[in-house]
Amino acid sequence: MLDAILSYEFLQNAFASGLIIGVIAPLLGVFIVVRRLSLIADALSHVTLAGIAGSLYLSQSVGALALLNPLYLGIASSVMGSMLIERLRSVYKHYEELAIPIILSAGIGFGAIFISLAEGFSSDLFGYLFGTVSAVSRQDLYIVAGIAVIVLAFIRIFFKELFVLSFDDEYARASGLPAKWIHFLFMIVTALVISGSMRIVGILLVSSLMTIPVATAMRVAKSFKQTIWLSILFGEISVLTGLVAAFYFDLAPGGTIVVTSIAILLVILAYRKISLSKKRGAAA
Template structure:
């Protein structure tokens, strides 16, 4: 197929596969901690950073990344202040992100079209700088999980025991939120801010239907994500469809198929 010979599609496929690896890798830990909505929160804050980047003529994804990192610190601070209402921190930061983005949209009416592309994704416009950012985030997140796998496993399944054993809970909580912020910031140009949380959660939802252990759930989540990203981008390229939406719909199709099979097995 001629589309595979196009450099823009090769960059899109490489960027998609890298995010297809890192998003579900962090998503497994977020879902198990019941923090699935953190993706929506950080993506809205990232969009505010992107809007500011266009306004001050600085690399938008870089500014969005900084905003997401600051938001991750804010979430952890609020979670500490509202220990019994952890989800409140997510709602507060999301509200602030939406409000700030709205304000920046108003100030920069001339670049609204460019910013809107980050809402729905513009994977075909990935340039070399974008790929370096996505690759760096992929390496950093994968290395963090690989070197801290045992500690994170203990933290997510028994936080009290992890604290008693001397595990620095605050450090790991902040690092996990920061890694998630990096993944989301790197993903918004690929699948868009409105869909980025889908890559964090839907592959994990699929994996939980077939996996029988924590390690296998990570493997299946990444596999489902990579398959959906590959098939979604190829389908979008061939039939001229929106790539971000096609990838997410492909994931939902996989989830529906697994649910149907699982229901069939039970009957």
């Protein structure tokens, strides 16, 4: 496997992107899960689909855009989607969750129109939906690396504010933290991570890489920082195992990554159940 990675540039791109995504998706995912925003990640990934499908259509119909990387329009639509969600949440103050189905269905709606205009699925689009090992370009890797720099800087700079905001939103505002702005930036960074992760995991499965490793970590972690480190560890194991399996068995990496992360979750749940029943047995 190592020989193959060293020999083929596409594998280097896929594994390097995978390693980066394995860190940033669960890292941001911890905040998404504890802030109960998991469904927003799903909505944004579907908006990204509209951008990707739109870009693939434009590259077919407008000659000058034939070489445009679909990630750019994917990122733009995802960021725009995050802003629209915030706008809708403020319009429907008493029904904030309405923003999610509205944006999610808008994303699928536009995506379906662009796919129809482009006369159906291409192999490119299949790769964006379920991830790919073979089609990750060096340019894709650079985009993912750039997004990772933004995410890591954002979390490093605003970690304490994000922690307080995630734990107790009202307290954060009462203590004078710029909660509104930090939340706005958080949404934009989430949109970036989703669009950056989809090359490997796929649009339809990207939110699972942000939530399943976190759900697993929460079962065993003793503190918030431990939750973060364990989420990244489980995320990395899922991505690497999933990519290797996808390469050897010629499968979509999104599927293998998500199935691996679910397998880890099941192992941890079983481990917790056994250790709890042992404790109860010892206490009785």
